[in-house]
Amino acid sequence: MSLSQIGTDAAGVDATAVPVAPQPGMVGRSPGRLAWARLRANRTAMVSGWIMLFFIVLGLAAPLIELLYGISPFEQFQDKIANNSLPLGYFGGVSGEHWFGLEPQLGRDIFIRLVYGLRTSLFIATSAALLTTALGIVLGIVSGYLGGWIDGVISWVIDFALALPFLIFALAIMPTVTARFYGPRDEIPVPFRIGVMIFLFALFGWTGTARLVRGQVISLREREFVEAARASGAGLFHILFRQLLPNLWAPILVSFSLAVPGYITGEAALSFLGIGVVDPTPDFGVMINKSLSYAQTDPAYLIFPGVVIFLLVLAFNLFGDGLRDALDPKSSR
Amino acid sequence: MSEALLRVRGLTKHFAVRQGATGAKASVRAVDGLDFDVHAGETLGLVGESGCGKTTTGRMLVRLLEPTAGSIEFQGRDITTLGRRAMRPLRQDLQIIFQDPYSSLNPRHTVGKIVAMPLEVNGIKPAGGVKQRVQELLELVGLNPEHYNRFPHEFSGGQRQRIGIARALALRPKLIVADEPVSALDVSIQAQVVNLLRDLQRELDLAFVFIAHDLAIVRHFSRRVAVMYLGKVVEIGDRADIYERPRHPYTRALLSAVPDVAAFGEQRQRIRLTGDVPTPLNPPSGCRFRTRCWKAQDVCATEEPPLVAREGSAQQVACHFPEAVGVVNEHVSEVAA
Amino acid sequence: MLRFLIKRLLLGTLTMFAVSLVAFGMFFMLPRDAVATMCVKNCNPERLERVRVELGLKDPLIDQYTGYMKGIFVGRDLGSAQGGFCDAPCLGYSYTSSEEVSDIFARVLPVTLSIVIPASVLWLGLGIGLGMISALRRGTVFDRLAIGFSLTGASMQLYFVGGMLMIIFVYTLKILPVPHYTSLWDDPLDWASGLVLAWVALAFLFSAVYARLSRAQMLETLAEDFVRTARAKGLSKSRAYGRHALRAAITPIVTIAGLDIGGALGGTVITETTFGIQGLGRTAVEAVRLGDLPTIMATVLISAVFIVVANIVVDLLYAVIDPRVRLS
């Protein structure tokens, strides 16, 4: 219930508007620092932040972990696979040696493949999020601030991009692009496939950020501080990047932090459909795609990657949510 | 009087809008042919009800809006169509203060950065450094110079408005357009800011175009006052003329509608205007005030009254049937029914 | 409004035109040879070439494109191998499935509709309901549980949720049949029981988003003056919130829901793959895999139509909900 909101607003005690006589001589607490303080006070966000960090470190340190664990992600243990092609033993072949068990059929170690999958997934997701955010910011700012026909064109392109069925195009673009760049005998290097995926995400993903930024800019451009800058003779660049951009960081940061888990899911989905990363490169989507059909006979194979990806995405989402609350305390509570 | 600092002639602004189911183009005649001068060091008050075009006028004066027609001369130079670069040196002499102390300061910039912005934009490096200059300005507007590194959200509304004033002063302007600078503030704070502006005017020999809907505040701050109605100046003159001897029926009605504490206990002759201000999309023909005017006659609908001065006076009025000179709009002590 | 609508329709047509061009261009860039795929054991180059000519694949690209687009509006003759004249709206003849594409759609579209429509009803109801209640009971246990639910849902992958649902309800508890599609008109009960897991999985994921969104919207709306006015008039909470707040809060949700449903109708590839149901999404994926141009074109165009139409419908709905839009 928010009637107290009415009450407090009427009483003018909105937390951000409480008049405080600033203490002389101190450096002011910037909005960023305030947000950081709020974030630190949010236990859920901090815990999820640590989990997020843990996953990132795990992914970065994958080769080191391989060294310690002693098993490579491509090594096959078919002697531990029964003639029905499932791992011998209990719960998907979980053992001291194979912490998360083995894959059916090929008999590779699931744990180390998950660690490497994490690496792939995080890399793709963060790069894609970075790229789409950058594209979205530039196009959104330009479209929102300049308005007119430029806005019309960019808005139409956004509508157009939204009308294209992403998966179908991804499915078509991947082989087309690979065939264009690699000869028939060349193995498509994993980095190239990853690059194409990132490109695909960027191609279709910038619209969200652009729309968001555009909306923000439209509401900001009428603000009087922008007019003040114009009245002082500020040029376009100054207004866009000195005046407007600092005010966009909050929504951009939030949308970035929520885009990362989105692309983790998206990457897994593409790989799930066989468009993205392909075997033998370790990947969440590929693993889950295969494991889905083993749901009955080898549920461990579904559960381990499923839970890891769920935890990863959850940690990112919780952190992103905490970030949103911290940056914009009025938004959700 | 010396040469005018600002000469406005025939200033007009029409906004194109679409209306109705067909989206036919129409124009909002927000400002329709304004003429006035502002002299160095003086304040011209611009009053009127919402929608009368006073804010649009203010925005045009500092070139935030492009006029549809007319000319603006500043320091003898026509700035109506100057480009951004050509405008730059003049900008330093022509600044604006905004109404909303919350939206007029960039929440992500420190006070120092906000106040220094005009310097930065114009590439001005004051002697003694930017920081020193900013701190001087802060002191000038009654803020602690140590607040240089603080952020706007740490200040109250009145203090923020002071920051906005400091920013406007950064380039040492000759004319400031103050667009409702106190109307968003609490009553006890309004007086602080009005006093500050008066002090600054005295100290720095500033000219102001002071835009407000509050007649009492305008009276307090402006030597000359222009009353606007539906995009037009209906009456302009010295403070005493306008407040003591209003000649336009609208000015009279406006003045009589102000609930004045000082008038407590006295029975006043209230002029009750009926209805609302018509839409500027389709303003009444002839005299625009005629639809609400108790003196309106047929001629008012057909002929637009020009803004003319009474002989030997600076007071100009646009009315076919102005009040007789000498009728004092004092609170009339009549026995109530 | 009318003018706005006309403008939207024109822009939508332009979008569709661009989409069709892109889809067509995409096919010719695909490193696939649909014709070669068609011959099984007994191919020879001459026969392949003849089939290519027959399918019109040797015509200039522009002719092929205009031919296809013309077929949609006035129909066209496909030749005897492809069943003769194809009435408008002719979506072409599938190279690989040897039937008219419109027949394929007649088969798979009901499947996708059967998945998406009940699921969207479920996710809208659940999501908006949860969001609203949790906004009204902000700070309570219910609210926190709802937030937890929506965050969990938003972090889940459809295939994982689907897999787990099947493990639990189909394989372990055995209270539901293996997901499948039966026509609603043939056997409503079987229709529902075969698709209910897909609905639930989709609803779980999407309602999470809607719960978050509608909670935030509702909180914002509850702070509006008109809700206070409604209460000040003496309206009961349910009426004040249910009528006055809900109607205002729902507007932005309509936008997103329209686009989501439009997008989902264009293909629920992952859902269909997860539950092994053959709908529009999988048909599209297979068409791309096989390089089956008419089916690619049709699936892309149809899903784009859904989105473009959804966009326009959202605008119309806006006008229905908000008189300010209607009359401006």
Place this chain on the structure above:
Amino acid sequence: MTHDAASPPYLQVDDLRVRFSTADGEVRAVDGVSFGLQRGRTLGIVGESGSGKSVTSLAVMGLHDPARTRITGAIKLGGRDLVGLSDGEMRKLRGRDVAMIFQDPLSALHPFYTVGRQLVEGYRTHHAGASKAQARQRALDMLDRVGIPQPDRRFSQYPHEFSGGMRQRVMIAMSLMNDPALLIADEPTTALDVTVQAQILDLLADLQREFHSAIILITHDLGVVSQVADEVLVMYGGRAVEHGTVAQVMRGPQHPYTWGLLASIPSLHGDPEVDLKPIKGNPPSLINVPSGCAFHPRCAYAMKPEPCAAQVPQLLAVQADGHRVACHLPEPQRISTYTDEIAHVGVAQ
């Protein structure tokens, strides 16, 4: 001005305290406010933003969120204490016995429903047996009564098709649908132009004569109060600092805050070249109200630290009948200070 002391006031507020819990701490929005109001009279509550005037009125309406708000004291409406009433019981009173008009009529009216529908809804809520036609007739009568031309055409229009003044008239019509005995108007004219403000204030005065209801007029504008109110309650930092008839407060204000308010308002009269006398400093935060008299940090006459910074002054009667003030300054000093230092500046001549 007659003051019928014999009959008990229709509204009696005693030691009202309203507190909100927020993330930043407890907000003491209203802190021990008492006043009474007869039917047929208008009470002006004056104060700056954050003084607690709106919260007081919302407390009377029972519109606070019970989960976050603590209300103590008594609000007796026609003898019945509203504090602690269930929402269901409170709901029956709202809109029928006590109605409210808000500051911004555009946001206070639902943008998606026609004006008529919103009027009818309020009537039928409290007249279960009323037919649609009856309710509609009532709404048309009320629209006509508040001076809206062509009520039957306007009935089916949406709020955005009305001008600001017309909207406020609709709000007033809506509040009068059930003949409320108490009408609370929260800054009803702040968003309006002066000429329209004058119309609305006149209308309110006419209606009060006609319906003989009690009116609470909340405003920051002393000028408005001086024109339409019978009594004035000046609030500061959640507390009442001065209470009396309009004549008492305008002619002989006793509280330094009231002095400050009067001195800082520019007037259409007097010498415009004389500087205004602003109150120094800023209004207090309701989370951290200054100790003792909340006004003491801004008060030029405060006796610090004792007693002004230490003790909360009581709202006590001064010599004049019914005039009360909450100030530690001795009454003679207040009177002399006012007459010597304040009265000649500003407005109060």
Place this chain on the structure above:
Amino acid sequence: MRSRAILAAGGVLALTVALGACSENKNTDSDVDTDRVASGAIATDPKDSMGPAKAVEGAAKGGTFTVIRQTKISHMDPQRVYSFVGLNTAPLYARFLTTWKDDGKGNVTLVGDLAETPGVNVNKDCKVWEFKIKDGVKFEDGSAITSKEVAYGIARSFDPDLAGGPTYIQEWLANDAAFDTKWDFKANKTSLPPGLTTPDAKTLRFEFAKPHCDLPFAASLPATAPLPPAKDTGVELDNKPFSSGPYKLVKNTVGVEMLFERNEHWDANTDPVRNAYPDKFVYKFGPNAEAQTNRLIADGAEDQATLGWNGVDSSLVAKVAGDAGLMGRTLREPTPSAWRLSINTQRVPDLSVRQALNYAIDRSGMVKAAGGDLKVAPLTTLMPPSTLGFKKFDAYPADIEKAKSTLAGKTPELVLVIGDDSGAQELGTQVKNDLEKAGFKITIKVIPADSKLDETKKKDNPWDLYLDSWAADWPSGAALLPVLFDGRTIKAEGNSNTSYINNDAINAEFDRVLALDPAAQAPEWAKLDERIMKELAPAVPLYADVMFVMHGSKVGGVYIDSIFGYPAFTRAFVKQ
């Protein structure tokens, strides 16, 4: 509180984990007779071709038999049928010149179906063949089937619009692979292709330019089904074929459901193989193998008389195999679909490298990677055991050391091309790992699964290794070895000889054996198989598919046919 929701989710997971963890996975005996060897002949006694078919023990008439399958059957028009499901469904609604009597265990006899005998080799040179049509055979409208309708059916298979079916007979008659340019069906609808004549209503006569001793086999394919010219609806026939068999298609919702009901004009006494017990056959399309298996495991009331065409999904093999009750409702037989790792000999001309490839592949790992021994059976020969005259041998027993020594220190860099479907990728990974252990350097090239089929059929394809499978149209080496390894057939694209081997000596052997009497050919093919492997090693035989299908508890009489290795319905019945 958020954590509470997560805990709840965790609880659900823990539950399922517990469910999955309670059983241990062990090695089991698959019980598939992978060494089964086919035997059979062409019936010489006309009695073999006479009806009625031998009664099936325990069978009863009546009921509805349901087949569920993932995708629709590509063609129903008998002249266009070539898919396994089409080949095994066609006997329900069409009769052919010849057909197989099959015990489902590899013992087969070719008998006459519409024909009184499986053909008469008039001049004993395999160039002129005559078939006599039985008396009393009728279409679904009651009209009699004569040699005219059979001939018309063969003639219409020359129509390029009606492509899709086998082309043996057309090519033999025209003596040209481009048969449809030799004789234009559309222009000559009232006449017959060259070499095909109907001297009378009972007789059908083929005259070939070259000997084609396999004609009786080729005539067993549905393309020899009869059709009255008046009933030819062209491409439309695909949706509504005109029945000559025991059932007619009465309702066809394309891609969703097909309903067959009895053809009252079919006479059991004329039919040597079809028992036609159920009253109705229903085909339902949609569920994938996994869903089919799950439904059959559940054995719900409506699925009890149902067979899942797509087999037990490999993910469920362990579950079914671990339950004797479920195993009792399965059929598990090796099939003629033989998988091999084709070596492009144009690119890998060095025999020792090809032999090293053979030594390097570990078939037990391949079997696991392919889904276990209930899905595939290891194979060391080019011909699968279902081929008549099959003889087992292993020219290159798996041995990494032997592979290394054969390579003699070379590290050939080879490109293995696979399709982008997930099953192939696992096999690719397995092959790569095996080969790299032996010292090869393998690049895996993934291309779209469907284009892989035709890309590797192009002569100048750029790859060295690919996974191929072949299922012969009849169980003779003639339908396998010459097709796959006769270098003289190599053309620019559309090749079956994807090893692109062309060895004169072997080619000559093909000619020699093909000219022999079919019965005498069988042992010769087996010998030739071994010789090709030893001398040329054009491929690495990997495994043969095992058909592992499941059906409901009321299904009886279904068997895995020995010719194609798919469920056959001629003896199917519904237990009452």
